[in-house]
Amino acid sequence: MAEHVRQLDINTILMRSTFRIAGRDTLGTVFILGRRVPDSTSHIAYVLVTAAHVLSDIREDEATLFLRTERNGTFHKLPFPLKIRERGNPLWMQHSAADIAAMYVRLPTTADLRLATTDLLASDENLEAYEIHPGDNLFCLGYPYGAEANDAGFPILRSGRIASYPLAPTSVHPTFLFDFRVFGGNSGGPVYLADVNRTYGGSTRLGESLQLIMGLVSQEKMIEEEIRSLTEVRKTKHQLALAVVVSAPLIQQTITMLPAPSIE
Secondary structure, X not given: OEEOOOOOOHHHHHHOOEEEEEOOOOXXXXXXXXXXXXXXXXXXXXXXXXXXXXXXXXXXXXXEEEEEEEEOOEEEXXXXXXXOEEOXXXXXXXXXXXXXXXXXXXXXXXXXXOOEEHHHEOOHHHHHHOOOOOOOEEEEEEOHHHOOOXXXXXXXXXXXXXXXXXXXXXXXXXXXXXOOOOOOOOOOOEEEEEEEOOEEOOEEOOOOEEEEEEEEEEEEEEEEEEEEOOOOEEEEEEEEEEEEEEEHHHHHHHHXXXXXXXXX
């Protein structure tokens, strides 16, 4: 458990709570959210969130989570062994109908971490109230092909626009398209909105900052073409430079599948 850290700029918060995870033959992106402990105003539990296939593709019971530590104002990479299975049994909870996994984690006290809480996960009501729509610019953090922003292992920030409609209700539309080219290693990365002076409800809210986690990267959108000849039928896939994003309410649903956190 950890003491609650006041939420500041979502760009910096998520940059400092998004990490690369790797097994022997695969890698992906995870981010850590804080889940409030009931009956406590000062404690939160660490919840690791990612695409379910990121964890399931790691064959070993133990993965390496590349945390970071800060010493004298300088960040350094901090590889950390993370148990994701117990005798082959997953320690994560997986959404029954979506590519999302969540699990509690205990991290070393030397790790640098700035937490966004689950309160920042967008709800259907948020999507409607703030009139979030196709063309809205979103940001995403991840590790394309395992690439890092620097030697400390920070993720790479990229952006794109919402490329599909409608977004809600997410019970009917659990995913949306994001105009963002996906590479191996991007899966599991947080997709979020950071907007100011937004117009909604018929007026422009000058000075107002809107920060919401919109979902996570699940996969690349592909189109399959079937080519027929006299001797064979061949199928080929074409990249569309689009990501399939699982919407935030399904992340919230997955987290609520975990036992309620407690102070230990």
